Amino acid sequence: MKFVKLSRASLIEGNSLENLFNVIEPPQNFYVEGQDKALKLLLQLPQRGFAVVGTRYPSPRSVQEVRRIISELEGTGLVIISGLAKGIDAEAHKAAIASGLHTIAVLGSGITKTYPPENHELREKIISNQGLVVSEFEPDSIPFPSNFLNRNRIISGWSQGTWIVEASYKSGALSTAKWTRGQEKFCYATPCFPGDPRLAGNQSLIDDYNAYPMWGSHSLGSCWIELAARRKNKRKNKNYDQSCNYFFTSKQNLLIQKVSDETFERGGLHINELLDWALQERWSTDEFYVELQKALDAELLVNDNGLVLKNI
Numbered sequence: 001m002k003f004v005k006l007s008r009a010s011l012i013e014g015n016s017l018e019n020l021f022n023v024i025e026p027p028q029n030f031y032v033e034g035q036d037k038a039l040k041l042l043l044q045l046p047q048r049g050f051a052v053v054g055t056r057y058p059s060p061r062s063v064q065e066v067r068r069i070i071s072e073l074e075g076t077g078l079v080i081i082s083g084l085a086k087g088i089d090a091e092a093h094k095a096a097i098a099s100g101l102h103t104i105a106v107l108g109s110g111i112t113k114t115y116p117p118e119n120h121e122l123r124e125k126i127i128s129n130q131g132l133v134v135s136e137f138e139p140d141s142i143p144f145p146s147n148f149l150n151r152n153r154i155i156s157g158w159s160q161g162t163w164i165v166e167a168s169y170k171s172g173a174l175s176t177a178k179w180t181r182g183q184e185k186f187c188y189a190t191p192c193f194p195g196d197p198r199l200a201g202n203q204s205l206i207d208d209y210n211a212y213p214m215w216g217s218h219s220l221g222s223c224w225i226e227l228a229a230r231r232k233n234k235r236k237n238k239n240y241d242q243s244c245n246y247f248f249t250s251k252q253n254l255l256i257q258k259v260s261d262e263t264f265e266r267g268g269l270h271i272n273e274l275l276d277w278a279l280q281e282r283w284s285t286d287e288f289y290v291e292l293q294k295a296l297d298a299e300l301l302v303n304d305n306g307l308v309l310k311n312i
Contacts, residue, residue: 031134050161088165168198189211271303
């Protein structure tokens with residue numbers, strides 16, 4: 001097995017890897033297995049990293065949701081990050097490969113170990129499809145239970161957003177949500193059907209910790225605005241008349257004026273606060289994200305890590 005050891009001083013194509021160590025309790029080194037050209041994925045993190053985690057024993061519905069939503073991300077350039085565990089982790093890696101997305105597996109063991117062993121073939125597929133396998137532990141370290149909880153901070157730290165697919169109240173996946181909140185990243189959770197204990201942990205994240213409900217790829221608009229606009233653009237009716245075009249232009253003007261006022265008064269407005277305003281104005285969620293993306297593309301507004309500002 002061929003792997004490389006990366007430290008803070010390491011460079012990839014002349015670029016620093018400091019971003020990899022901007023996590024809680026950063027390790028001294030990372031051990032990485034993958035093709036040389038795949039190492040460039042590390043330079044895209046955390047901006048394009050999307051973590052997908054959950055129970056080792058998922059319901060069929062949750063498995064279908066992983067496959068459906070990740071398939072919607074085809075062509076987005078997001079990097080799917082998970083832990084190579086059985087269940088949701090494995091399904092996330094498989095769905096990423098099937099959708100042509102790169103994926104990174106963060107191990108709870110040393111880089112020379114595969115746990116669980118039955119995922120060895122999946123590990124090989126990740127590498128052959130230009131993905132990476134990573135560990136912070138010494139190469140021959142065995143998979144201690146505490147390692148899996150600790151590695152979750154890497155999964156969340158290397159991601160801009162984390163999706164908890166299915167978690168009960170005692171699920172280990174909730175530790176990833178904890179690290180996500182601690183590192184001030186976006187957390188998403190599949191909503192729970194009332195009384196379903198399999199997703200009780202998910203619902204607690206939504207109810208008590210302000211996690212965003214995950215309905216589809218457009219739900220990720222709070223993290224990657226272009227994903228919210230993507231679905232609407234695909235469905236856009238090409239037969240809009242002049243009055244309809246004027247209607248959307250008027251809304252964009254209202255949006256820009258709102259952000260301009262808030263930039264002057266309080267230094268900008270968070271995307272979700274702006275969405276709340278738009279909903280009160282009787283916009284649909286799709287309309288809001290499409291008009292926001294237009295204004296950003298035209299450089300009339302600026303997105304500063306979730307804070308929307310008027311471009312002055």
